[in-house]
Amino acid sequence: MTALRLTEAQFQQRVLETAAIHGWRYAHFRPARTVHGWRTPVQGYPGVPDLLLARHGVILLTELKTDTGRPTTEQLAWLEQLGNHGRLWRPRDWDQVHAELSRPKEH
Template sequence: MGEHRITEAELQQRIVQAAGLYGWRVAHFRPARTVQGWRTPMQGDVGVPDLILARDGRVLLAELKSDRGRPTPDQELWLEALGDHGRLWRPADWIKINSELLRRHR
């Protein structure tokens, strides 16, 4: 029997749960179905990372991808612009993600 691959949605759920346990504030903007199709209400540059996390004056913006997923060019521009605040997280990174969420800001 094959190994279960963690989907992007499952990864997001794990991160949101862990972040809540560790005292992070978390935001995710979900798309909604409109008469024009699926849309995420927003203004500005497209490609905003999936999660915004904040705790103790520290802010992280995380783009989530499956282990094989690739960021779009717009997502890459966001991650580049975010510098040390941007993250590209995949299921294979779970131990590193959990450690970063657990670690206290100094």
């Protein structure tokens, strides 16, 4: 498939719409503007993946990047610690992303 030229926000919207169609529950922690700049009110280590997806006992924590975006050191550390639950998804990986989100429940 030809790479999709999407911003991270556009790609995230596509992922969330596809996840919803296929019955995934999801959470996204959005930053908010404060007097001190943009902040995401979450306690713990920085670099938590963008999305939490859950369906049929399967949990995925996905970091979304554009095709040229680079994960931070903190984001890579999270993905390493998450093992099989962590994902780094890009628009160019759409076929793989779609296949994973649309995979039927395993018995």
